[in-house]
Amino acid sequence: MQITVKDVVISVKEGDITAWQGEMIVNASNSGLYGGGGVDGAIHRAGGPRIAEECAVIRRKQGGILPGEAALTTAGQLSFRGIIHTVGPIWKGGTAGEAAVLSRCYKSSLDLACAHGVQSLAFPNISTGIYSFPKDLACKTALESVIQYIRGKNPAELPLRQIDFICFESDNARLYEAMLGTYS
Template sequence: MKVILNRTVISAEQGDITAWNGDCIVNAANSGLFGGGGVDGAIHRAGGPQIAEECALIRSKQGGCLPGEAVATGAGNLPFQAVIHTVGPIWKGGSAGEADTLAKCYKSSLALAASIGARSVAFPNISTGIYGFPKPLACSVALNAVAEYIHALEGEDGPPERIDFICYEDDNAGLYQEALKNIGKSAAE
């Protein structure tokens, strides 16, 4: 499923983000930038030790990465310009600003991608695994944040040409595809 917002193509599909074809991928990282489980572990395994070494340098200089922020490393063995690491919020019931922090993950990742010249970006489902963010709410927050970012740069040279949500699980892919259908209907009206 694809929609176009201000010349940016947004799509969602089920798959492996490390096998995606584009400029840079986003990693759902932890604050220490240590390769963990889920998508983080998959990216570190596929990218090889170079990603971990660059993450260690960021840890030594900055102490890691705070929730909502993003940092970039090379892609190691992966065929991308860069891997953008962002730290999503741990779900605490919704009253600790989790939605705002998650939205900031997407916006800061897109801003970083633009600063390195990436024209295409792939996102995983940030915070919906071990961090426990409810999947339907995470989908809504992610798509709204991306749309806000794109609309804020209308007429500028900033937004990527393509933003893909690569969902490892079928249920997440279905949520994003259905939400994109609704965005497509709204844009057509």
């Protein structure tokens, strides 16, 4: 499933984000930028120790990153131009501004990608694993945040031409496909 918004193709794919073919990927990281479980651990394992070394430099300089923020490292042994690490919110029942923080994850990541002239970018399902963000609300927040971002940009400020949501689990892929279809 895919849609086009202002010449940017947005699509959903099921699979492993480390095997995706494109310029840059987003990592659902933790505030300390330590390789954890889920997609974060998979990216750190596939990319090798250089990613962890660069994350350590960020920690030394600024103490990590806060939820909603993003930082850029190289991709280590992966074939991407870089990895954007963003920290999603831990679900606390929806009363602690979690959706706004998740939305900032997408905006911060897109800002970094655009600042580096990235034309193709892939997102994982941020905060839906161990951080327990409800998958349907995370999907809605992700799609709305990305689409609003694209619509709000002047074409000269938007190098992106492809944004893929890479869903490791089939239930997330089906959810994203169904919701993306409502925007076409």
